[in-house]
Amino acid sequence: MQYLLLIYANEAEADKMRESGHKEMMDAYRSFTQSIIEKGNFKAGDALQRTSNATTVRVRNGKTMTTDGPFAETREQLGGYYLIEAKDLDEATAIAARVPSAKFGSIEVRPIMVYS
Amino acid sequence: MTAVPAIRPLRSTPARREHRMHEGEIERIFRNEAGRVLATLIRLVGDFELAEEALQDAFAAAVEQWTAVPANSRAWLVNVGRNKAIDRIRRQIRLRAKRRYIEAEAIIASQALPPEADEDAFGDDMLRLIFTCCHPALSMETRVALTLRAICGLSTEAVARAFLVNEETMAQRLVRAKRKIRGAGIPYATPSADMLDERLDGALAVIYLVFSEGYAGTSGAALMREELAREAIRLGRLLEELLPGRSAIAGLLALMLLHDARRAARATADGDIILLEDQDRSQWDQAQITDGLALVERALRAPQRPSVYTVQAAIAALHARARRHQDTDWPQIVGLYEVLLRLQPSPVVELNHAAAVSMVDGPARALDLIDALTARGDLAGYHLLPSVRANLLNRLGRREEARAAYQEALVLAKLDPERRLIVKRLAELD
DSSP states (O other): OEEEEEEEEOHHHHHHHHHHHHHHHHHHHHHHHHHHHHTTOEEEEEEOOOGGGOEEEEEETTEEEEEESOSSOOSSEEEEEEEEEOSSHHHHHHHHHTSGGGGTSEEEEEEOOOOO | OOOOOOOOOSOOOHHHHHTOOOHHHHHHHHHHHHHHHHHHHHHHHSOHHHHHHHHHHHHHHHHHHOSSOOTTHHHHHHHHHHHHHHHHHHHHHHHHOOHHHHHHHHHHHHSOOOOTTOHHHHHHHHHHHHHHHTOTTSOHHHHHHHIIIIISOOOHHHHHHHTTOOHHHHHHHHHHHHHHHHHTTOOSSOOOHHHHHHHHHHHHHHHHHHHHHHHTOSSSOHHHHHHHHHHHHHHHHHHHHHSTTOHHHHHHHHHHHHHHTTGGGSBOTTOOBOOGGGOOGGGSOHHHHHHHHHHHHHHHHSSSOOOHHHHHHHHHHHHHHOSSGGGOOHHHHHHHHHHHHHHSOOHHHHHHHHHHHHHHTOHHHHHHHHHHHHHHTTTTTOTHHHHHHHHHHHHTTOHHHHHHHHHHHHHHOOSHHHHHHHHHHHHHHO
């Protein structure tokens, strides 16, 4: 099965962490990504820019409305994702637990919809 | 191999009908076997909902066909259920003509027939089902509901009654759970060795919750609560049988047996609470106590750090061993509460610890502990805090303060029997 791992963390805290231990975090992500590539679980993955660079688009009654910022103000923001292949939810959650941000943020594990 | 009946239509001849078994007896077998038969069917047909339907079909067939219980009723039910599942898939093919059902049928047909009397295979299936129903990806209330429905074989209506929701709501909750099991890929598997302890703790928490609801019962009718406690004990025994030698399971089972052994002495015929100190100990179930004591001993001898259940069971064992209330080994109980506070600190344990301290060092020292606990505000709204405080104040001869504390408890207590007990205590102060 395929799962999307959505990486949520508080941006302000993540910024602070980046100042103090930027290299450690980058290294941790690099070796995590490498390990899931080697195991064949990796499908895709990216980090996202800050929500202050986000734009939200809605179309209502045929009119497009474009607004600054993310869809909802929340305590934790979506900061990146991995698309993985896993045998079942147990394997997917075990991989999610190894995402470096899991130690301070949260990882939402969402199965990919399969149309048949 | 035992002869396994081929699938027969549900129609039966009049002659057979006369010899049909009493439905009550089939009901009894259903309650005993439903969990295990379902567990094996899920493995064979690979789908929770299809297996549940097949299980119902198999029991309907048993009601129709059995004139006596077959030698291996479980294997009979599994085989019939499996064939019924294939029938259902065939009907689906006719209805929707989808290729994947043909594939599914081929897969089921290729599965080895369940070896009759292979207790190991049935046991493995049961463990898988327990860990699926108690999976941490499901909410706690869903885990409890699914466990009672799928493993204990309670009807949806009975599960709904136990948790004071209507049947429709409970049915919806169960459907959503099964959808998540399939959709999210919750495995039908026993966790790997590195995850087993953690996941076992999760399963024990579900069983303990079922038991607590049945024992203390924040709600619901007495009869239903008794059934829940019995089911929890049955689940504990099942897990103990399937994963022998794990002290946390033995500890939890002991805890439940020892508490439940006091059931008959815990309330009057009118439903009034009888506290431990006033219980008629001859009414305690001695066979169950003997069972529980042996399990505590075993759990305590295990090399690992004792689980919280084992420590609580050890406390219950000291109460169970005391022939009279005044024979209770309070110093050891205080010591065990201190162990419990280190393993799993909680304000409720602190409250119990303070009550035990009052039996060793006297009410004044216990009152200091209670006042510190009250000041922290962790148990605000919990009626037993002012109740215990009132008891201590009364023992210190501070009657007016005791009265005020009981009145505070009366405002917080929700269950009628608890309220009646507090009213009685207030009357005794006059």
